[in-house]
Amino acid sequence: MTSLEDLPIRDDLRGRSPYGAPQKSVPVALNVNENTHPIPEDVAHDIVARVAAAILRLNRYPDREFTELREALAGYLGHGLTPEHIWAANGSNEVLQHLLQAFGGPGRSALGFEPTYSMYGLLASGTGTRWVTAPRDDDFELGPEAAVAAVLEHDPDLVLMCAPNNPTGTPLDLDTIRAVADVARGIVIVDEAYFEFAEPGTPSALTLLEGRPRLVVSRTMSKAFAFAGARVGYLAGDPATIDALRLVRLPYHLSALTQAAALGALAHADEMLAMVDEIRGQRVRLSAELARLGFAPYRSGSNFVLFGGVDDPHAVFEALLARGILIRDLGIRGHLRVTAGTEAETTAFLEAIAVFAPERAAGAAENRIDA
Known part of the structure; x- marks a missing residue:
């Protein structure tokens, strides 16, 4: 019986375990x-109708640029964003993978602050990016001083910051994000997968995008939109960053059915x-x-x-x-x-x-x- 160890997998993947809850x-x-x-049932019926309409056109490839979806996501996020600032993929994990494929890789590094989302390290290893970590402050908080010190020490090509943090739930102040974005030479990724659950009035890192072309904010429809099974993630960033992601994505990576379902959910954002x-x-x-x-x-x-x-x-x-x-x-x-x-x-x-x-x-x- 052949085992994984018998196969010629990459040396840096040997001994690793896949993500799994x-x-x-x-x-x-x-x-x-x-x-x-x-x-909600009425939303489900609308989504089903949109998906059914898309099924009638499955003989054709979907819109490679998912134009209508990007327009809808830009409208949902606000902050003066346009479709040119938006990217989407099959869950926010694929969004993060695209970023690591474009800006990481062999000879490059990504920095995170542990404990944090375990997929960051797995995505880094999958793209041949060296994963380095720095500790958090007491009670799993992360202040500007500790975060900036870690960036200056490791000089990473990417910084991943979870806001609020998973698995601790700890909110991340804009002061920390701003401080890191202003000293990091590489791409700074703020993962706001759980942002909609923050206290009302909590400012998003989206407010920091203007004038910071190397800052990106990742979101997902899995959590607040109850759309985990649909696998829809997205990000907002500088249009040049979006162009870089086109270099590494697979052709037609968002299916017509995914696009239709996401558009249905976004059309009912308030109810969702x-x-x-x-x-x-x-x-x-x-x-x-x-x-x-x-x-x-x-x-x-x-x-x-x-x-x-x-x-x-x-x-x-x-x-x-x-x-x-x-x-x-x-x-x-x-x-x-x-x-x-x-x-x-x-x-x-x-x-x-x-x-x-x-x-x-x-x-x-x-x-x-x-x-």
């Missing part, structure tokens, strides 16, 4: 930061995003209740909460899974992460996690001592 059929799945709210307030409310509830139970939730601007104070994360993960509740064990000592789901899903999780609350454990210990 547990995929299990459970009643309450809160492990991969999906939007657990279904797409109406659920964001509810999700934000459940995130606040998670943080408050976890803190009340004695855990240590971190500041979050996303649709999930990372919390510490877990004595045995793997054991808690398995115990919750046995109850049909799937959350995420990230391998961060003493921590677990949970997605903010519907009110019912959040309730199910909070009731289950209460059994492992530090306060309850401390109380049990005191009772044993008293006895």
Whole structure:
């Protein structure tokens, strides 16, 4: 039986593991930061109609430049952006891959601030780009001083900054982004996959694009738009950067069906995003209740909460899974992460996690001592 090690794969890929979160059929799945709210029925019907119309033309290649979609995305983002500033691909991971293909590669490096999205390092290795990391400040925050010091030390060709950060949920201030963009010689990527879940009034890195041709802001429709299965990601940046991405993309990389579905969702943006307030409310509830139970939730601007104070994360993960509740064990000592789901899903999780609350454990210990 041939194994992977028997094949002539690249030396720098040997020993590596592919990205993978547990995929299990459970009643309450809160492990991969999906939007657990279904797409509104009227929106779904419109999307289906658009996809059906596109099916009648599948004998022809799709619009290679996805012109109508870029116009719609520019309109959604605002900030004076035009279609010339927009790029899209099959999920934001492919958007990031295009950036690494165009601006990274052998002999070049990309910098990230760990812990952060694990796909950054995998995308870097897949493109032959050297992946280097720098630590965050206390409580997984990232201030201008630490970020700039890392850029000056490593002098990377690309900098990847997650705002808010995944897996910690930590918001990223514009001061930090601005400081990095102003000292970095390479491309600075701000990944705003979870931006729509930030507190209302939070400024986007899109406000920093003007006059900074090497700054790009990546977004996705997977989270706030509840479109994870459709695989639509996009970015905004200088038109010259968009031209560079055309050099590395595959021909007709966005199918006609993908374009049609995305246009349908964007046509109902207000209705699609109406659920964001509810999700934000459940995130606040998670943080408050976890803190009340004695855990240590971190500041979050996303649709999930990372919390510490877990004595045995793997054991808690398995115990919750046995109850049909799937959350995420990230391998961060003493921590677990949970997605903010519907009110019912959040309730199910909070009731289950209460059994492992530090306060309850401390109380049990005191009772044993008293006895």
